[in-house]
Amino acid sequence: MVARMKGKSVQASGICKRYKSFFGRSSTILDNISLDIDAGDIFGLLGPNGSGKTTLISIFSTLIYPEAGSLSILGMDARRNRNAIRKCINISTAKPNFPWSLTVKENLRHYGMLYGLHGSALSRTVRDQIDAFELGEFQDHRFEDLSTGLKQRLSLAKAMLNHPSLIFLDEPTTGLDPDISIKTRQLIRRIHEEEGISVVLSTHYMPEAEMLCDKIAFLRQGRIVALDTPHNLKRHLALGERIAVSYQGEADLAALEEQPGILGLKAEKGRVEIIVDRGEESLDGIIKLFAKAKITDIAIKEPDLEDVFIELAR
Amino acid sequence: MSWQGELNRFLASAYKNWIISRRNIFTVFELFFWPMVSLLSIGLLTRFLAVEGSMVSFLLVGAIALTILQVAQIDVAYVLLFDMWSKSIKNTFIAPIRSYHLVFGALLFGILRGCVVFLILVAVSGHLFGFNFLAGGIFPVLAFLAGIFAMAASIGITVCISILTFGQKADVAAWSLSGLILLVSGIYYPVDVLPPLLQALAWAIPLTYFLEYYRSIFIPGPHHLAWGCALASFYLILGLILLDRAIERARRTGILLRLSE
Ligand SMILES: Nc1ncnc2c1ncn2[C@@H]1O[C@H](COP(=O)(O)OP(=O)(O)OP(=O)(O)O)[C@@H](O)[C@H]1O
Ligand SMILES: [Mg+2]
Numbered sequence: 247m248v249a250r251m252k253g254k255s256v257q258a259s260g261i262c263k264r265y266k267s268f269f270g271r272s273s274t275i276l277d278n279i280s281l282d283i284d285a286g287d288i289f290g291l292l293g294p295n296g297s298g299k300t301t302l303i304s305i306f307s308t309l310i311y312p313e314a315g316s317l318s319i320l321g322m323d324a325r326r327n328r329n330a331i332r333k334c335i336n337i338s339t340a341k342p343n344f345p346w347s348l349t350v351k352e353n354l355r356h357y358g359m360l361y362g363l364h365g366s367a368l369s370r371t372v373r374d375q376i377d378a379f380e381l382g383e384f385q386d387h388r389f390e391d392l393s394t395g396l397k398q399r400l401s402l403a404k405a406m407l408n409h410p411s412l413i414f415l416d417e418p419t420t421g422l423d424p425d426i427s428i429k430t431r432q433l434i435r436r437i438h439e440e441e442g443i444s445v446v447l448s449t450h451y452m453p454e455a456e457m458l459c460d461k462i463a464f465l466r467q468g469r470i471v472a473l474d475t476p477h478n479l480k481r482h483l484a485l486g487e488r489i490a491v492s493y494q495g496e497a498d499l500a501a502l503e504e505q506p507g508i509l510g511l512k513a514e515k516g517r518v519e520i521i522v523d524r525g526e527e528s529l530d531g532i533i534k535l536f537a538k539a540k541i542t543d544i545a546i547k548e549p550d551l552e553d554v555f556i557e558l559a560r
Numbered sequence: 561m562s563w564q565g566e567l568n569r570f571l572a573s574a575y576k577n578w579i580i581s582r583r584n585i586f587t588v589f590e591l592f593f594w595p596m597v598s599l600l601s602i603g604l605l606t607r608f609l610a611v612e613g614s615m616v617s618f619l620l621v622g623a624i625a626l627t628i629l630q631v632a633q634i635d636v637a638y639v640l641l642f643d644m645w646s647k648s649i650k651n652t653f654i655a656p657i658r659s660y661h662l663v664f665g666a667l668l669f670g671i672l673r674g675c676v677v678f679l680i681l682v683a684v685s686g687h688l689f690g691f692n693f694l695a696g697g698i699f700p701v702l703a704f705l706a707g708i709f710a711m712a713a714s715i716g717i718t719v720c721i722s723i724l725t726f727g728q729k730a731d732v733a734a735w736s737l738s739g740l741i742l743l744v745s746g747i748y749y750p751v752d753v754l755p756p757l758l759q760a761l762a763w764a765i766p767l768t769y770f771l772e773y774y775r776s777i778f779i780p781g782p783h784h785l786a787w788g789c790a791l792a793s794f795y796l797i798l799g800l801i802l803l804d805r806a807i808e809r810a811r812r813t814g815i816l817l818r819l820s821e
Contacts, residue, residue: 263814265813265814266813300817301814301817304650304817307654308654309650309653309654309811309816309817310811310812310814310816310817311808311811311812313812329656330656332654332655332656333656335654336654337650337651337654339650339651339820341647343646343647343648343651343820344646344648344651345576345580345642345643345646345648346646347579347580347583347584348576348579348580352575352579355575356572356575356576357572357651357655359568359569359571359572359575360569360572360652360655360657360661361569361655361656362565362566362568362569362656363565363568364562364564364565364567364568365564368568389646404651
């Protein structure tokens, strides 16, 4: 487990993916993607629809091949050691799909067999995953009869069958209600912490990325436009905290702009929104400038990844 | 990896096909209804035309061969078709498996189904048309069936290759392959009656040789079983190599992803 924590789970450099249309026109889906992911991390891929998240995950998991670039997964060259890599990774796809008429248990058995599990080890692994993902009550239900949340859970259970060192989760909580989403996120956390598994996940849901991910890459039109920890992303984009002040009377807005640590200002009648570097430190100076006015309301809002997303997707 | 683990990677596809067919009402049609229709229609035709004994065996052997071929080939094709229909193809190809695991696993189940159909047809044709399939002993039957199953595997592989190369709906083109085989490999008439060009084609199809061999037991004549075996093995190996290449190509072109959307 400790050994897994060292090194890189993914090392990619110069990855390009193009698709040729029927008439020979090619479109670039991924353009020169280079990134390293530390083993043991939960790594998030963010980006608007069509930015290439699923494509990148598919390339990392050796499901499809890039046209250019070098890729190493868990220290193994992705061109030469595909089968060895496939033994130690797994994936839970967006919109999980499995053979419809197989039950939860039968599906797990089938995929367990594909991974070469047999005998009591196969039965035990299937049972363990059914327990771990609380699928016991539904183990004899056919896939086609499951709710979206259960399908997602089956997909996560399937991704754990071969005891992988690295798993790829493509939008693991899309389409789930808030309650089930929270549960799923806890499951991902638990997999990561208890089993020491590296996770690469894509999501559209910013609080999820903020909650789970050690690092985030932001994709736009097939390129990485930002790559950092959630904390640094917010800082570097100068998405400071927002202090919203509502007041009656006169305020010296011109002097407000001169204050150190003020990044921006949006004023309407009787209300001003001030973007600052560090909320608490600027607060005192700001309030002094409202000495002649009566403050009726004041609120401090921390920036979240939602703001980062909107900023980067522009 | 232990041999049991390796074996299970083959058996995985057989397991999947088995459960899906068990739950599918149309399996009854595939296993009983259509085979019976084809056997009875040919058998009754021979009565109506007052065909003599050796010709009855000629036609019944053809009808049974074609039926078993179709049952077994569809099982091999199902290994990818089921994945395609349920959009779960990504989950199969993320696993550390090779094309031969899929093909031979599915073929195993195809052989099982083929044998069930064969036994039913043998019983019925013996009872209704007085034709004893086992007249030449057990070895010819086994050789004949082995040839048909090898042929079925090659057709099933062709279906898989066309799906991976041309995407959904391409399977229709591949199904026509068994139509072509019906036409030229001497199922209901000797190959000699074909025009020369089609005759050349007929001798490129292993099934022609296996039919010739098996019929030689009831209507003595020359046969070229060794050629049939060589050709069947050649197509099977070629098919597996091409299937591997088709999978690699589908990974490069991204068809593999589109098949699961
Ligand atoms: N097999 C394919 N052939 C051609 N184009 C494709 C193929 N697969 C994906 N694309 C295109 O590649 C681009 C990136 O798609 P991808 O699915 O990776 O985006 P994404 O970031 O996962 O989007 P979403 O958030 O909607 O899931 C899209 O414009 C898509 O239309
Ligand atoms: Mg996607």
